[in-house]
Amino acid sequence: MSQYQFDYLDQLESEAIHIFREVAGQFERPALLFSGGKDSITLVHLALKAFRPGKFPFPLVHIDTGHNFPEALAYRDELAKTIGEKLIVRNVEDTIKEKGLTEPKGKFASRNALQTYTLLDAIEEFKFDALIGGARRDEEKARAKERIFSVRDEFGQWNPKLQRPELWNTYNGKIHKGENVRAFPISNWTELDVWNYIRRENIELPSIYFSHERDVIEHEGQLVAVSKFITLDPTDTVLKKQVRYRTVGDMTCTAAVESHASRIDDIINEIIATKTSERGETRIDDKVSEAAMEDRKKGGYF
Amino acid sequence: MDILRFITAGSVDDGKSTLIGRLLYDSKSILIDQLEAIEKQSKNREDGEIDLALLTDGLRAEREQGITIDVAYKYFSTPKRKFIIADAPGHIQYTRNMVTGASNSELAIILVDARNGVAEQTRRHSIIASLLNIPHIVVAINKMDLVEYSEDVYNNIVIDYTEVAKSLGLKDVKYIPISALNGDNIVEKSEKFLWYEGESLLDHLEKVEVANDINYTSARFPVQYVIRPQVDELHDYRGYAGKIISGVYRKGDRATIQPSGIETTIKAIEIAGKEVAEAYAPQSVVIHLQDDVDVSRGDMIVLKDNQPIVEQEFEALICWMGNKPLIPGNKYLFQINSRVVRSVVRDIEYKLDVNTLQKIDSPAKAELNDIIKATIKTASPIPMDSYKDLRENGGAILIDETSFVTVGACMIQ
Numbered sequence: 048m049s050q051y052q053f054d055y056l057d058q059l060e061s062e063a064i065h066i067f068r069e070v071a072g073q074f075e076r077p078a079l080l081f082s083g084g085k086d087s088i089t090l091v092h093l094a095l096k097a098f099r100p101g102k103f104p105f106p107l108v109h110i111d112t113g114h115n116f117p118e119a120l121a122y123r124d125e126l127a128k129t130i131g132e133k134l135i136v137r138n139v140e141d142t143i144k145e146k147g148l149t150e151p152k153g154k155f156a157s158r159n160a161l162q163t164y165t166l167l168d169a170i171e172e173f174k175f176d177a178l179i180g181g182a183r184r185d186e187e188k189a190r191a192k193e194r195i196f197s198v199r200d201e202f203g204q205w206n207p208k209l210q211r212p213e214l215w216n217t218y219n220g221k222i223h224k225g226e227n228v229r230a231f232p233i234s235n236w237t238e239l240d241v242w243n244y245i246r247r248e249n250i251e252l253p254s255i256y257f258s259h260e261r262d263v264i265e266h267e268g269q270l271v272a273v274s275k276f277i278t279l280d281p282t283d284t285v286l287k288k289q290v291r292y293r294t295v296g297d298m299t300c301t302a303a304v305e306s307h308a309s310r311i312d313d314i315i316n317e318i319i320a321t322k323t324s325e326r327g328e329t330r331i332d333d334k335v336s337e338a339a340m341e342d343r344k345k346g347g348y349f
Numbered sequence: 350m351d352i353l354r355f356i357t358a359g360s361v362d363d364g365k366s367t368l369i370g371r372l373l374y375d376s377k378s379i380l381i382d383q384l385e386a387i388e389k390q391s392k393n394r395e396d397g398e399i400d401l402a403l404l405t406d407g408l409r410a411e412r413e414q415g416i417t418i419d420v421a422y423k424y425f426s427t428p429k430r431k432f433i434i435a436d437a438p439g440h441i442q443y444t445r446n447m448v449t450g451a452s453n454s455e456l457a458i459i460l461v462d463a464r465n466g467v468a469e470q471t472r473r474h475s476i477i478a479s480l481l482n483i484p485h486i487v488v489a490i491n492k493m494d495l496v497e498y499s500e501d502v503y504n505n506i507v508i509d510y511t512e513v514a515k516s517l518g519l520k521d522v523k524y525i526p527i528s529a530l531n532g533d534n535i536v537e538k539s540e541k542f543l544w545y546e547g548e549s550l551l552d553h554l555e556k557v558e559v560a561n562d563i564n565y566t567s568a569r570f571p572v573q574y575v576i577r578p579q580v581d582e583l584h585d586y587r588g589y590a591g592k593i594i595s596g597v598y599r600k601g602d603r604a605t606i607q608p609s610g611i612e613t614t615i616k617a618i619e620i621a622g623k624e625v626a627e628a629y630a631p632q633s634v635v636i637h638l639q640d641d642v643d644v645s646r647g648d649m650i651v652l653k654d655n656q657p658i659v660e661q662e663f664e665a666l667i668c669w670m671g672n673k674p675l676i677p678g679n680k681y682l683f684q685i686n687s688r689v690v691r692s693v694v695r696d697i698e699y700k701l702d703v704n705t706l707q708k709i710d711s712p713a714k715a716e717l718n719d720i721i722k723a724t725i726k727t728a729s730p731i732p733m734d735s736y737k738d739l740r741e742n743g744g745a746i747l748i749d750e751t752s753f754v755t756v757g758a759c760m761i762q
Contacts, residue, residue, distance in 0.1 A: 051560075051563075051565065051597070051629045051630075052560075053351070053560075053629075053631070053632070054350065054351070055350050055351050055352045055430075055431045057632075058351070058352050058631065059352075060633075061592060061631055061632055061633040062631075064592070064633035065573070065591075065592040065633050068573040068574045068590050068591065068592075068633070069573060069687070071573075071574045072573045072574045072646045072687060095621075096621040096622070096633075097590070097633070098576060098590075099621075099622050100576070100578050100583055100586060100622065101576040101577065101578045101588075102578065102579070104574075184422045184424070185424045188421075191421045191422055191423065192419050192420070192421050192422075207419070208419075210419065211754055211755040212445060212446075212448075212449045212670050212746075212755050212758070213449065213755070214448070214449055214452040214453075214744065214746055214755070214758050215452045215453060215740075215741075215744045216453070216592075216594075216686075216741075217684055217685070217686060217744070217745070217746050219684060219746060219748055219753070219755045221682070221748055221753035222753060223753065234422075235422070235424070235433055237424050237426070237431075239426070240431070
């Protein structure tokens with residue numbers, strides 16, 4: 048055995064810091080896409096390790112659909128203040144008004160698809176050339192094939208068949224004007240890795256990740272929070288349940304799971320025991336078609 | 350708990366995707382909704398069996414055509430290890446993808462169909478594994494159920510492959526008879542092989558020692574980024590941020606900046622803001638130097654007593670990945686770790702037949718998936734090592750200057 052022991056979380060952390068610094072070294076105007084979810088919170092924590100005592104060489108950018116959990120928004124503002132880094136918020140609401148976009152209709156009218164427009168406008172406005180995101184390859188089959196540095200054309204589109212080979216730990220960030228790179232420092236982490244890391248590093252999370260009482264309705268086996276963003280039908284029964292969120296997206300497209308897990312150890316035990324994947328259990332937007340994620344990525348979604 | 354990165358080489362016909370599906374399924378890494386999704390798709394197929402191969406085909410075109418186009422990464426863990434699988438297609442037209450997947454792998458599983466024995470593609474996959482210097486090889490002799498779990502069949506394949514391994518200089522080779530379809534010897538040792546005394550595949554993957562593969566003698570630190578806080582109280586702070594790719598650094602060590610050759614001393618090492626007395630590969634750290642010397646991104650901090658080669662003209666094996674051919678005299682960007690310089694590829698000495706290892710002398714050009722040996726001349730000196738000695742500082746990429754696409758993988762000789 049070697050005298051230099053390096054735990055798997057140390058390896059993942061070091062790899063992520065390396066990717067962060069490659070982005071900082073290779074790009075003029077990067078940004079970190081921050082959603083208030085656990086993956087982007089982990090990214091901020093890793094960025095602190097990569098760049099302190101210096102400032103981040105990028106702002107945090109949040110594309111706010113207007114349908115976010117208030118707890119996640121409060122957490123976002125507090126975090127940016129605590130670490131003293133710049134936060135840019137752009138609202139889907141404004142894009143809808145300015146561009147005359149059509150609001151989706153239906154019971155769970157999701158603005159998820161409209162985020163892409165606001166994101167592309169923000170890229171244009173600030174001339175971002177690299178966007179750092181918290182996507183992981185274990186989340187979904189299309190993501191399993193994406194590079195750590197993933198080039199997007201000027202329409203933000205991903206072309207899975209024309210990806211650059213990515214060898215060793217060498218990242219090719221050369222792009223043409225108008226293109227941008229999406230960079231994914233935690234590509235090789237799984238959901239459980241993220242939770243184990245949050246536990247080890249004692250990272251604070253928004254309260255909705257822990258068990259709490261909430262008014263929900265049941266829809267096709269999933270629990271959806273009652274909020275002003277969803278339309279209740281006369282047939283819906285509002286239930287009071289002890290729930291937590293496994294992922295944090297929009298209130299319209301993120302489902303809660305029933306849980307009494309109020310500490311991080313309990314959550315990790317639940318994840319180890321679970322029989323359903325993260326996106327399968329909590330994302331209403333992925334179930335639309337077999338290739339839902341692939342299609343959205345091709346269209347400029349993260 | 351640590352991480353093992355491995356590649357599976359083989360084609361759909363060898364049962365590669367079934368093997369991966371089996372590892373994920375039997376280690377309980379496939380969850381109900383994912384299984385339901387593939388069950389649904391399997392029903393659309395004629396035979397109606399659950400097709401574990403569908404787990405690894407991520408893109409719509411792949412599912413429609415039943416082929417693998419690209420490298421997919423899959424993850425599973427046991428209490429002993431986290432595993433990262435690079436799942437790459439094995440046909441000759443996908444050599445590029447296999448090279449990509451192999452570049453980060455510490456182990457290669459080479460699948461052999463027990464009915465066919467050591468075939469042309471077995472040799473090809475082994476040649477690529479040896480060129481990319483993968484330290485550990487597992488020869489998984491699959492479809493043993495179709496040869497009545499015969500010990501003779503197994504023994505003959507071992508004899509044949511031993512020759513291949515010897516000719517290629519493969520170091521650590523393990524042979525395991527399996528049936529991916531039935532799950533024999535994948536997670537648990539199967540009773541079908543009473544004559545087999547070794548471990549199951551997963552047992553071996555859990556135990557194979559990879560920590561010793563890290564080189565702790567040649568200290569190499571490519572500078573990625575310079576941290577200079579623009580605040581008064583940290584006015585003199587100048588930290589070189591990067592990842593130690595090999596070796597060990599200690600406070601007080603005499604260091605050399607390459608390629609300039611300037612000497613200085615390591616003043617301090619920080620990990621996430623905390624000072625440490627020593628740091629080692631593969632840690633990401635910040636290094637402070639004693640003297641105010643010129644160091645920027647792309648430079649390398651090494652220790653005085655163990656220097657890399659610093660050259661401007663050198664030979665490399667190149668796996669060509671571009672759709673347009675490589676023609677001697679063409680210029681490319683050459684990127685090794687954080688250093689990017691202009692370069693020109695000079696004469697091609699030979700092209701390697703990846704099925705037979707035969708050399709074809711002085712070809713006029715290299716096409717997609719060709720592996721060639723050529724001379725590269727760079728615009729400025731590169732601190733590098735021979736790929737065989739130090740993979741971390743001997744592998745580089747070539748980038749097309751106009752399209753910016755990665756077109757070549759270089760293994761410095």
